[in-house]
Amino acid sequence: MPYLDNSLLIFTDLDGSLLDHDDYSWKPAQGWLTRLAEHQVPVVITTSKTAAEVTALQQALNLTDVPFIAENGAVIALPESWGDHLAWPRKVFGAEYGEIRKIIDALRLRYDFECRGFGDVDAAQVADWTGLQPDEARLAMAREGSEPLVWFGDERDLKRFEGYLNQEGLMLTRGGRFWHVMGAGVSKGQAVQWLAGEYRRLRGHPMVTIGLGDGPNDLSMLEAVDHAVVIRGHHDQPMPLANEQHDRVFRTTLYGPQGWKQGLDHFIHKSGQA
Ligand SMILES: [Mg+2]
Structure with missing residues (x-):
């Protein structure tokens, strides 16, 4: 004890x-x-x-x-x-936020994946998604090593997206209404x-x-x-x-x-x- x-x-x-x-x-x-x-x-x-x-x-x-x-x-x-x-x-651990954003952007451009991350929207939108006040939403948007996103595409595309993230040393985890992209193993x-x-x-x-x-x-x-x-x-x-x-x-x-x-x-x- x-x-x-x-x-x-x-x-x-x-x-x-x-x-x-x-x-x-x-x-x-x-x-x-x-x-x-x-x-x-x-x-x-x-x-x-x-x-x-x-x-x-x-x-x-x-x-x-x-x-x-x-x-x-x-x-x-x-x-x-x-x-x-x-x-x-x-x-x-894993990847810095800027690097994660770059990879998501590149995959989206190349394969037309339908998703929006905190880095794509303004504080009013994050407040709407989360129920936070706009000034609280701004703090939640000050990301350093992971990106929450909302997925608008189908399951099959989500699996493909996950596969491409894995190839880049990133992983996808589920947390409430958001998916989180962060370094593999984090x-x-x-x-x-x-x-x-x-x-x-x-x-x-x-x-x-x-x-x-x-x-x-x-x-x-x-x-x-x-x-x-x-x-x-x-x-x-x-x-x-x-x-x-x-x-x-x-x-x-x-x-x-x-x-x-x-x-x-x-x-x-x-x-x-x-
Ligand atoms: Mg808890």
Whole structure:
């Protein structure tokens, strides 16, 4: 069972996990956030949102001086204090956004594929697609390593499009109403592994990792950590994990930040704590 000390490293999804599915509150988790900060335990936001969307939220959560993982693992934002790191300020896995856009444009020109990405439209259109306010939509459009798109063509063309993307070292994944184009092999789990390795190297000792998430796009993260908290989700998709051992995986009965608290209550050994 992990102890509350500087060998602990936490990775968390936002929507439906640390943040309430409906009102985005994290109040039930605040006690733990304060305790973790007091013990210098990094809480690494691991989300599908863009870095531009996460920055303000990270400050509001008071998770300062900590890296975060954006765009489902395509991007890791490193804080000021990591300024000497070779990858600072950003580690981008797979392909940079400009490169992804170029490949999509070229395939569309050549084969007449019918799709629109965030880079093809204005903030009003993205707001319409997502339900975000226009100024929020602009932050969601500040992409660095992945492109969400709406597919207007048929299934057969989508398969062909996917095949051509694969030939270019890109992949296509489904997320809600959008398809996402990003570098092949990019995932939250891959980014978690990279960052856990960097922490091990910087701190000079092994780290114990806990991951918390509620959705299918969190599975790779939950596989990559030592202890996984599967937060009860507002969806009916299965959340299968390869290693379901009792001391490795905990499935919460509560939703969102209540489940988040329940998961850390379960896993973190608090004895000897002030
Ligand atoms: Mg979620």
